[in-house]
Amino acid sequence: MTEPSIAPDLQRLFEPVTIAGLPMRNRIVMAPMTRRKAPDDRVPDDAIARYYARRAAHGVGLILTEGTHIEPRHAPDSENVPGIWNDNHVAGWKTVTERVHDAGGLIGCQLWHTGRLAMDPIAPSAIPALDREGHPRTTPREMTRLDIEALIAQFAHAAACAQRAGFDCVEIHGAHGYILHTFMDPEANQRDDDFGGSFDSRMRAPVEVTKAVRAEVGEGYPVWYRLSQFRVDDRTTLPYPDPEHLGLFTGALKAAGVDVLHASTRDMTEPAFGGSPKTLAGWTREVSGLPTVAVGGATLGAWSGNDLAKPHDPAPLARMIEDEEADLVAVGRALIANPDWCQKVRAGDWERLRPYSGDLLETLEDEGFND
Ligand SMILES: Cc1cc2nc3c(=O)[nH]c(=O)nc-3n(C[C@H](O)[C@H](O)[C@H](O)COP(=O)(O)O)c2cc1C
Structure with a gap:
């Protein structure tokens, strides 16, 4: 199939690039994106x-799977x-990675532990998350040191399983209030051992998880x-709280592998800290020196739950690349609604x-698309 020519202002978005x-x-x-459609x-x-x-x-360059549980x-x-x-998961995902590779794409597995948002919640401290109405959810059990060691080993084991299943990379989910995020968060992590307290101690669990994942997958496998x-x-x-702390954390992650x-973010173009228009991706890229992905609001209004979100033009995505705020841009909801997002956008047909x-979200089938 011959691809239509690329809209001129989107060239940078669609150029080939080598990342890690x-x-x-x-x-x-x-x-x-979580779909909750597995057997x-x-x-x-x-x-x-x-x-x-x-x-x-x-045409998607690289797919990150929905958050995938590690234990x-x-x-x-x-x-x-x-x-x-387990081996059944590896076999199931192997079929997925092969199909994606046969279609010319790449795919990474997002490794997910939901911590205090779990059905049987555990967390750095026995402090509950809030529900939509702002009421406390089930109080999580405070993790022992053994629990933390187990968590580190579980992330590493899951990464090894993902590698065996043919994934091109793994993504450690350290965001959104799930377990690794709660270690970083001073309100959620009130431990007084060396996994809590100072910023250095709060980042210990995420950094140890990363080191263990790196040790398990070996050098050269993208994390x-x-x-x-x-x-x-x-x-x-x-x-x-500021670019310095972001630099401390991302520097430690980089050293860990x-x-x-x-x-x-919910809007990738939004300034991250006062006094500068630089975005969270832009700061992350600058302070870490690592390739960085920006996400939030790609061709759709900024995240507003499940409300109807109408498309807008992709110019802000191209600007993120042009302005060196990001190396890659991730597209969420717009790719659920449009499996052919890349083709439409590439041709300047975003309307x-x-x-x-x-x-x-009710089905994984896409009306009008035959496999
Ligand atoms: C249905 C749905 C499920 C999501 N599940 C996950 C997830 O499993 N892991 C994750 O890191 N983010 C998840 N997100 C957040 C998206 O990865 C993305 O950051 C967010 O939707 C913003 O991008 P968008 O504005 O292009 O949709 C989810 C978003 C949606 C809409």
Whole structure:
């Protein structure tokens, strides 16, 4: 199939680029998005393989899977989220990675432990997350040192499983109020041992997880790390109060073996700290010196839950690359609504993008697309 020519202002978005040794056909990443459509044994099936392969066939550079649980007991926040801790998961995901590769794409696995948002919650401290109405959820059990050691080993084991399943990289989920984020957050982490207290101690668990993942997958295998300021349970404490702290943390992650950082925001163009227009991705890239992914609001209004979100033009994405605020841009909801997002945008046809609404989450099938 001959591709239509690229709209001139979007050239940078669609140029090939090598990131942490991975040759990508363009700078577009599919953002990790939970779908809760795996069978009860959490082994991904054919519908999941087709869902991802369809996006690869329509040109996405690299897909990040939905958050994938690293162990069965405390990681899951719900049923039907896929897992990556046993041989059945490896076999199921192998089919997915092969289908994506056959379609010309790349795919990484997002490793997810939901911590105090889990069905059986554990956390650095026995402090509950809040529900949508602002009421405390179930109080998590405070983790012992043994729990922390187990967590580190579970992330490393899951990374090894992902590597065996043929994934091109792994992404450690360190964002959004889940377990690694809560270690960083001064309100959620009130430990007085060497995993809490000072900033250095708060970052110990995420850094140890990263070191263990790196040791398990070996040199040369790309390890990504996703971070955010916000938590899904919406409190206002910031894990990274200023660029200096962001630099301390990302520098420690880099030394521990992270290759790529993924700065999660609801609007990738928003300034991250006072006194500068630089975005969270821009700061992350600058202070770490690592390739960085920007995400939030790609061709759609900034995140507003599951409300109808109408498409807008992709110019801000191209500007993120032009202005050296990011190396890659991740697209979330717009890629659920439009498996062919890359083709429409590449051709300058963004006005034909379908709007996003939460109803689209009901099925993995995409009307009008045949595999
Ligand atoms: C349905 C849905 C599920 C999501 N699940 C995850 C997830 O599993 N892991 C994660 O890091 N972010 C998750 N996110 C956040 C997205 O990766 C992305 O950062 C967010 O949607 C903003 O990008 P967008 O404005 O392009 O949609 C989810 C978002 C949506 C809409």
